[in-house]
Amino acid sequence: xxxxxxxxxxxFFGFVLQKVGAANPxxxxxxxxxxxxxxxKAIFTGIGLSSLLLFTFLALGWAxxxxxxxxxxxxxxxxxxxLMGLGWAISGFCxxxxxxxxxxxxxxxxxFILGGLLGAFIFTLLYGALKATALFTTLGGKVTLAETGxxxxxxxxxxxxxxxxxxxxxxxxxxIAWFLPNEPxxxxxxxxxxxxxxxx
Amino acid sequence: MKKLLFAKQWNWKVSGxxxxxxxxxxxxxxxxxxxxxxxxxxxGIIMDLFAGDTVVEDAEAASGYSSxxxxxxKSGGKYAKNIAKPMNYSFIFVLAMVAGGFVAARLSTSKPxxxxxxxxxxxxxxxxxxxVKRCAVVFIGGFLVLFGSRLAGGCTSGHxxxxxxxxxxxxxxxxxxAFAVAVPTAMLMYRKEK
Numbered sequence: 001x002x003x004x005x006x007x008x009x010x011x012f013f014g015f016v017l018q019k020v021g022a023a024n025p026x027x028x029x030x031x032x033x034x035x036x037x038x039x040x041k042a043i044f045t046g047i048g049l050s051s052l053l054l055f056t057f058l059a060l061g062w063a064x065x066x067x068x069x070x071x072x073x074x075x076x077x078x079x080x081x082x083l084m085g086l087g088w089a090i091s092g093f094c095x096x097x098x099x100x101x102x103x104x105x106x107x108x109x110x111x112f113i114l115g116g117l118l119g120a121f122i123f124t125l126l127y128g129a130l131k132a133t134a135l136f137t138t139l140g141g142k143v144t145l146a147e148t149g150x151x152x153x154x155x156x157x158x159x160x161x162x163x164x165x166x167x168x169x170x171x172x173x174x175x176i177a178w179f180l181p182n183e184p185x186x187x188x189x190x191x192x193x194x195x196x197x198x199x200x
Numbered sequence: 201m202k203k204l205l206f207a208k209q210w211n212w213k214v215s216g217x218x219x220x221x222x223x224x225x226x227x228x229x230x231x232x233x234x235x236x237x238x239x240x241x242x243x244g245i246i247m248d249l250f251a252g253d254t255v256v257e258d259a260e261a262a263s264g265y266s267s268x269x270x271x272x273x274k275s276g277g278k279y280a281k282n283i284a285k286p287m288n289y290s291f292i293f294v295l296a297m298v299a300g301g302f303v304a305a306r307l308s309t310s311k312p313x314x315x316x317x318x319x320x321x322x323x324x325x326x327x328x329x330x331x332v333k334r335c336a337v338v339f340i341g342g343f344l345v346l347f348g349s350r351l352a353g354g355c356t357s358g359h360x361x362x363x364x365x366x367x368x369x370x371x372x373x374x375x376x377x378a379f380a381v382a383v384p385t386a387m388l389m390y391r392k393e394k
Binding site: 050 | 298305337343
């Protein structure tokens with residue numbers, strides 16, 4: 001059964017990433033240059049909506065809390081995020097979108113995957129030497145902001161009702177998506193227009 | 201429905217809703233979406249082809265498998281097991297993603313520009329249309345992305361999307377680190393020459 005889910009949901013997710021434009025490096029680079037907010041609006045909407053739905057389902061008992069998987073917070077999360085950000089900006093791909101782009105037969109995507117396999121391989125070899133360093137110093141471990149109800153993960157803000165907190169964050173993310181500029185930012189003039197029209 | 205299937209690209213609202221549905225669907229059905237671990241699994245499968253003792257059956261390990269490599273052996277040999285048995289949820293999920301990308305691109309009614317399929321216009325404007333240059337830089341980018349993601353324990357899918365969906369602190373930290381470097385890098389690297 002699990003493997004059928006893997007095929008169906010994996011296929012759906014790959015399909016969505018392609019149609020969203022996330023597997024197009026032009027869209028990624030223009031998002032990161034703050035020139036085209038299409039993807040950023042989609043990502044904020046996606047995170048906000050999924051968070052609101054997930055915590056609603058948890059509150060209603062429709063989602064199994066045992067399915068959650070909260071990753072540990074440690075120094076390497078920030079440093080690793082920064083390294084991934086560097087590679088993301090220069091190539092225009094992240095791990096998932098690089099694979100989808102290869103599926104879409106982009107000619108540069110296989111080189112991303114080969115580089116990625118080498119990067120993951122070098123990390124696999126270095127892990128034994130790195131694991132005792134400050135990179136793996138904890139920054140709180142497996143914690144969430146909202147109470148998930150799982151015994152495995154503690155909440156930083158346990159006194160707030162989980163759905164209210166996660167729901168408010170979710171709505172905040174969707175509001176950010178709504179208010180980010182719609183059209184690609186091409187010139188100072190379009191910015192001026194925005195300021196003028198919002199000032200009226 | 202027809203429009204959704206054949207569009208080259210969805211608008212941001214449809215895009216966001218579909219992304220949100222993907223992430224909720226996965227966690228309700230099985231577990232949160234994650235991708236970057238599977239690069240390690242594929243590496244492990246290749247390593248095992250060349251050195252047969254990369255992963256071994258081990259009754260004492262929690263997963264039933266162990267590895268002489270510290271990374272593949274961590275968490276009770278979880279990765280070692282997935283290397284020994286690649287027909288598992290997460291690995292099949294990632295292979296299905298590639299198929300999803302293929303079908304989505306084939307269904308698009310507007311065919312992509314051949315030059316754009318190798319390097320985006322923003323790249324060509326700055327660095328020209330040499331395929332070698334583009335592929336070399338993308339290779340280095342891939343190296344950094346997967347090295348960084350493995351150091352962080354997840355990528356854009358696992359940390360940023362799935363993590364922030366669950367309100368994980370690690371998801372917020374990862375997103376902060378990634379955007380803090382990616383935005384200035386993209387702005388400097390692709391800025392217009394005066």
